[in-house]
Amino acid sequence: MKYKDYYSILGVDRKASAEDIKRAYRKLARKYHPDVSKEPNAEEKFKEVAEAYETLKDPEKRAAFDQLGSFQPGQDFRPPPDWWKQFAEAQPGFEQHAFEDIDLADLFAGLTGRGGQRARGRTGAIPGQDYEIAVQITLEQAYHGAELDLDLSLPEYDESGLPRRVPRTLKVRIRRGAVDGQKLRLPGKGGKGVSGGRDGDVYLNIVLAPHPLFRVSGHDVYLDLPLAPWEAVLGTTVRMPTPGGPVDIKVPPNTAAGRQLRLGGRGLPKAHGGAGDLYAIAQIAVPGTATPRERELMQQLAAASTFNPRRHFEEGT
Amino acid sequence: MNIELTEATWMEDAGEISLARLAELSGLEEARLRELVDYGALAPVDPAAASWTFSAECVVTARTACRLLNDFELEPHGLALVLTLLERIRELRSELQRLHAEMPR
Numbered sequence: 001m002k003y004k005d006y007y008s009i010l011g012v013d014r015k016a017s018a019e020d021i022k023r024a025y026r027k028l029a030r031k032y033h034p035d036v037s038k039e040p041n042a043e044e045k046f047k048e049v050a051e052a053y054e055t056l057k058d059p060e061k062r063a064a065f066d067q068l069g070s071f072q073p074g075q076d077f078r079p080p081p082d083w084w085k086q087f088a089e090a091q092p093g094f095e096q097h098a099f100e101d102i103d104l105a106d107l108f109a110g111l112t113g114r115g116g117q118r119a120r121g122r123t124g125a126i127p128g129q130d131y132e133i134a135v136q137i138t139l140e141q142a143y144h145g146a147e148l149d150l151d152l153s154l155p156e157y158d159e160s161g162l163p164r165r166v167p168r169t170l171k172v173r174i175r176r177g178a179v180d181g182q183k184l185r186l187p188g189k190g191g192k193g194v195s196g197g198r199d200g201d202v203y204l205n206i207v208l209a210p211h212p213l214f215r216v217s218g219h220d221v222y223l224d225l226p227l228a229p230w231e232a233v234l235g236t237t238v239r240m241p242t243p244g245g246p247v248d249i250k251v252p253p254n255t256a257a258g259r260q261l262r263l264g265g266r267g268l269p270k271a272h273g274g275a276g277d278l279y280a281i282a283q284i285a286v287p288g289t290a291t292p293r294e295r296e297l298m299q300q301l302a303a304a305s306t307f308n309p310r311r312h313f314e315e316g317t
Numbered sequence: 318m319n320i321e322l323t324e325a326t327w328m329e330d331a332g333e334i335s336l337a338r339l340a341e342l343s344g345l346e347e348a349r350l351r352e353l354v355d356y357g358a359l360a361p362v363d364p365a366a367a368s369w370t371f372s373a374e375c376v377v378t379a380r381t382a383c384r385l386l387n388d389f390e391l392e393p394h395g396l397a398l399v400l401t402l403l404e405r406i407r408e409l410r411s412e413l414q415r416l417h418a419e420m421p422r
């Protein structure tokens with residue numbers, strides 16, 4: 001079992017009062033709680049903080065933690081032999097078992113009866129724990145649907161009552177139409193229920209990975225469409241990528257920069273039918289270096305044209 | 318190793334769910350859920366109905382409420398306020414995302 005120093009995680013002294021521990025936890029929770037935090041790794045950090053507080057806020061668990069002894073964080077250790085008798089409710093003789101795959105958090109959660117039975121004031125059936133995980137998918141996966149392998153490590157209780165981390169791979173099908181922020185549910189795939197309690201669920205929070213060409217808002221997709229000045233004036237037909245494959249799009253004459261050309265139903269599909277739209281945003285591109293001939297033609301155009309794009313400056317409107 | 322394929326279900330696919338089911342899925346007691354409805358952070362399909370039903374998407378809000386309640390030890394009114402503000406942030410974020418998407422690079 002790997003040691004974690006719950007005091008240093010909360011940034012408090014080993015002799016800190018219950019009030020100090022609460023204050024330290026609240027400060028860190030405000031900073032790292034995944035529902036309110038924008039810090040990178042907030043979720044991971046909050047998990048550590050919550051785990052430390054869960055043990056240190058309960059005088060009984062805190063005493064049990066203090067009795068483990070003091071080690072370096074991450075150091076492999078075994079609780080002292082009489083520790084089990086004093087604090088744990090596991091089967092006799094189980095201290096002979098291997099401890100490598102036991103997580104300190106699971107061990108302390110078990111101290112109030114598997115998964116915090118006493119803490120929740122429940123008797124009898126205890127539902128399995130729910131898990132929430134963020135899953136990043138690509139735009140292509142959102143468009144076509146995807147099969148993903150999710151690696152989970154969930155605690156399961158062995159015959160001696162020890163919570164062991166069991167690595168599991170879940171193969172999950174996500175049908176087309178999931179967008180950024182979508183919540184999906186895998187019923188019964190979370191922690192196992194105890195004494196007839198229902199199995200927990202796994203909730204997936206879908207995060208759409210950024211795409212080099214397309215920008216997504218809900219089911220609508222936006223794309224910059226660069227046009228040469230003469231294409232913008234004369235109109236043209238261009239082959240343009242869309243999430244579903246290339247299409248030919250007609251650019252009308254006199255297309256100004258910033259104009260949005262809408263292709264209905266060419267955005268991301270919706271789970272229950274229909275699809276968002278694709279918007280091509282016209283941009284006027286100029287050659288990095290114009291050839292002498294291009295310059296010559298442009299000069300002729302400049303001399304012949306009466307077009308004044310800044311007329312409104314002069315009119316003051 | 319033979320790994321079974323799990324179909325991820327859409328929250329809204331579950332249709333409407335009862336108060337008891339919402340309590341079961343969110344981990345919040347029914348009394349707590351009633352408080353959230355009273356404070357306007359959670360809306361039943363028909364507030365005047367004899368027994369409330371909720372759209373399945375309410376599970377997401379109720380689960381967030383459960384986490385905030387446990388992790389911050391909030392009282393009901395404060396909890397409802399936080400949920401309302403989080404919803405506001407979510408709306409603003411999606412508006413911001415739309416504006417970013419519309420802006421040429």
